[in-house]
Amino acid sequence: MFRATINADILKDSMEAISTLVDEARFKLDKDGISTRAVDSANVAMITLELDADAFESYECTDGEICLDMLKLVDILGMADKSDKIELELNTETHKLMIRMGGLAYMLSLLDPSSMRKEPKTPNLDLPAKVVLNGKDMRLAVKAAEKVSDHMALGVDGDIFFMEARGDTDQVRLQRTKDELIDLTSSGPARSLFSLDFLSDIAKVVSKVNEVTIHLGKDYPIKIDFEIADGKGKVGYLLAPRIESD
Amino acid sequence: MFRATINADILKDSMEAISTLVDEARFKLDKDGISTRAVDSANVAMITLELDADAFESYECTDGEICLDMLKLVDILGMADKSDKIELELNTETHKLMIRMGGLAYMLSLLDPSSMRKEPKTPNLDLPAKVVLNGKDMRLAVKAAEKVSDHMALGVDGDIFFMEARGDTDQVRLQRTKDELIDLTSSGPARSLFSLDFLSDIAKVVSKVNEVTIHLGKDYPIKIDFEIADGKGKVGYLLAPRIESD
Amino acid sequence: MFRATINADILKDSMEAISTLVDEARFKLDKDGISTRAVDSANVAMITLELDADAFESYECTDGEICLDMLKLVDILGMADKSDKIELELNTETHKLMIRMGGLAYMLSLLDPSSMRKEPKTPNLDLPAKVVLNGKDMRLAVKAAEKVSDHMALGVDGDIFFMEARGDTDQVRLQRTKDELIDLTSSGPARSLFSLDFLSDIAKVVSKVNEVTIHLGKDYPIKIDFEIADGKGKVGYLLAPRIESD
The missing domain is CATH 3.10.150.10 (DNA Polymerase III, subunit A, domain 2)
Incomplete structure (x- = not known):
């Protein structure tokens, strides 16, 4: 019932x-x-x-x-x-x-x-960096990245959180210092590359969210969490990284 | 002149x-x-x-x-x-x-x-049910019906006016009791099926109209009338029914 | 630098x-x-x-x-x-x-x-008619002209500025007397025909501009000038005429 x-x-x-x-x-x-x-x-x-x-x-x-x-x-x-x-x-x-x-x-x-896929298991991840930011920033960075590439790196370097993309000729980067973020904590540098296919869809959803929590590692999946319904619900995305080719 | x-x-x-x-x-x-x-x-x-x-x-x-x-x-x-x-x-x-x-x-x-069709004759119809409703309701029902089918039934059953559509798996129905309508009078049950091609176009037009008068019968044409220009003009649609296949 | x-x-x-x-x-x-x-x-x-x-x-x-x-x-x-x-x-x-x-x-x-075209020379033009109008008027005339043709004439006849287009069956004309314009001066009649391809793009740009200055001749190029940045910048378009076939 x-x-x-x-x-x-x-x-x-x-x-x-x-x-x-x-x-x-x-x-x-x-x-x-x-x-x-x-x-x-x-x-x-x-x-x-x-x-x-x-x-x-x-x-x-x-x-x-x-x-x-x-x-x-x-x-x-x-x-x-x-x-x-x-x-x-x-x-x-x-x-x-x-x-x-x-x-x-x-x-x-x-x-x-019976025609549906089984429920997936949640992998147990230990991600060293955590960033809390406004969803609008993520949306802005993703929209800019789409203009130059089909993938995008997110990372933490000291007190700086960055999102960046490199195309054949142009580059784009959005960075925020700890002061400009809602929160940033990390136990070491983090940087992973992700397909914009998925980030773009996720960024549209989080663009309306004031507080988005991101967990990041080094060439590791990204976790993107936020609350809905005034804290009476929560959404979490987990996105596998792409291997960065040099 | x-x-x-x-x-x-x-x-x-x-x-x-x-x-x-x-x-x-x-x-x-x-x-x-x-x-x-x-x-x-x-x-x-x-x-x-x-x-x-x-x-x-x-x-x-x-x-x-x-x-x-x-x-x-x-x-x-x-x-x-x-x-x-x-x-x-x-x-x-x-x-x-x-x-x-x-x-x-x-x-x-x-x-x-000379290249135009002749003006059609208006058929003489005796339609037993009359419903007066807000055009917005009709638009809502038609938009919902389009999601499941390409035709839609409108009818009167006692004190209830209904619009409904059945698809292969889903169904949609909007109903209003006499109290929820501007007016409803009928001398017996009515129900006819119509192509959404035309209803959809008509619903867009009437969606801005506060009082739309519908005349209905049993597998009979529907008449949809409303005033324009603050009552200094009137529009009437007449739509032939589709035969309901069971 | x-x-x-x-x-x-x-x-x-x-x-x-x-x-x-x-x-x-x-x-x-x-x-x-x-x-x-x-x-x-x-x-x-x-x-x-x-x-x-x-x-x-x-x-x-x-x-x-x-x-x-x-x-x-x-x-x-x-x-x-x-x-x-x-x-x-x-x-x-x-x-x-x-x-x-x-x-x-x-x-x-x-x-x-080195891969770019050289900067063009500005031709020296003596255009007899000058009209100052609101950019919205130009946009309106161009939008109407697009409905009947792919080119449009602009001209001055006495104290009247006109923009007009003729299609196979329909015609459209916007005219303004000197009183209805911001300014009009001319040393004789002017009328030239232009492709709507370019006028249409230019009209979109000037539609937001309150004062657009047009210089016109007889089967001669048109100059369309306006200020930007509160007068701290200026834009000029020069458009070659099409030959009017009778």
Whole structure:
């Protein structure tokens, strides 16, 4: 059983954070909230999302699991106004999720769990550098990097956090000192290279977020975490590095 | 002779209501105003429009008929600001309609009436259900229906008006009780299926209209009527049903 | 040596005025400011731009010349907010122009001057008619003309300035009397025909300009001049006429 009401903008932001990486997602439902963990088809990026029961206006749920077509879901939520309340109700007999908003009822078929990929394991990573910055900075750096290359390095050098990209003729670099950041701590230099394909999608999502926490290593994956729903939920991205060719 | 001045937004709204269904239209001009009746090329939808002489700021006209390229006309009107006054003047010698706005003069050639389809007859329909609703509701239902199907049913069941669409896996339904509508009267249940091709275009036009009157039957055409120009004009759409396959 | 700071909107407007006609430009730098003169690849249109040292917040420069990829430059400036300060610094060793804004540093490679076209000469023209008008009028006339033709005539007839285009069936004309213009002086009638390809691009640029000065002759080039940066810079377009076929 799953029946819940939630503000449209919270649900939209949450689901778009997922759909930016994967087309389909498997959600765990229990009394504490809903959560998902999924990797993109190329196994390069992972998204984890938790949305607490508190983030909902009303929430009734017994343990369960549902698989959803994220593109359809985000498309449907796109019809809601920001201030709309959205009602969700699972019909376990018809295998459909009823989505209600403003008198409109949409019955979305669940996907068959057996056709879905298994939930990925979260790798255990020890990343030496941590940076907290405004999501706008990340978006700006990624947009600039796209003009010169298809990949981008992020790193920490002493008290400086940098994002940079080198093209055949041009280069672009955004750097922030510890003073200009919300926070920076590191136990040594870090620098890793990432595909802009994924960073670009992630940067669009975080561009609205005031506090984004980044964990970095040396030629290691990057973790990008932030809160949603006024702290009643969290999103985490994990992105594998590209090998830097000299 | 035809010489008239009118607010840009009234003329724009009127002409767009026509151009959404037909590319060319034949207008009757007389001292009481202008009017048109036209069917789309597939004979599925009919538009009737009447714009009273009162809807114009100034209006001088003797009986006549002109045929216009609606796409060109709407394109030209698109250059006007909402608050512009538009002057129209027919030159019967050059067979052109002079359109003046803000110092700009556009001479639009009339189409040859002999190359146009004859004016359609208005069928005499006895439709048992009548619903008055906000045009926004219709637009919302149509946008949702487009996500699951290419056709949509509208109907009345007791005190409930509904619009619904069924796709291969998903369904969508918007319903309003009599209390939630501006008005609903019926002498029995009604339900007919329509192509979203036409409903979608019509819904865009009525989305700005506060009071839209719908007449419905059982597998019968739908009539969609509303006022323009503060009641000094009216638009009516008539749309043939599709046969529902079970 | 060249090191300068300037408001983003001034630099954007200036560079877009150039990039609308040419993809690459050669700039002269000296203590009084920067300037360029370039013709499009078909030798139909010429742009001249001068931006005084006063137009910059800070300006240090020794005599020099740099060649820039205008499309890249305008693309980079597109990332700046209107109120941003932009820092420019030439590195003569690496042959790169450093562009800094909001913590972002972009290193743009200079183009090789030897691969560029030579600076064109400015023809000496004696144009009998001069019109000063709001750039919006020009934009409106060009947009209307595009609906009927691919070229447009501009001219002066007594106290009337006109812009007009004739298509196969339709015609469009915008005219302004001397009273409706900022200024009009002429020593005889003028009328020349121009390709809308170029006029359309120029009209987009001047649409934001309150005072545009046009010099016209009879089947002669047109000069279109206006100030930028509160009078601390100026832009001039020169456009060759098309021969009018009767």
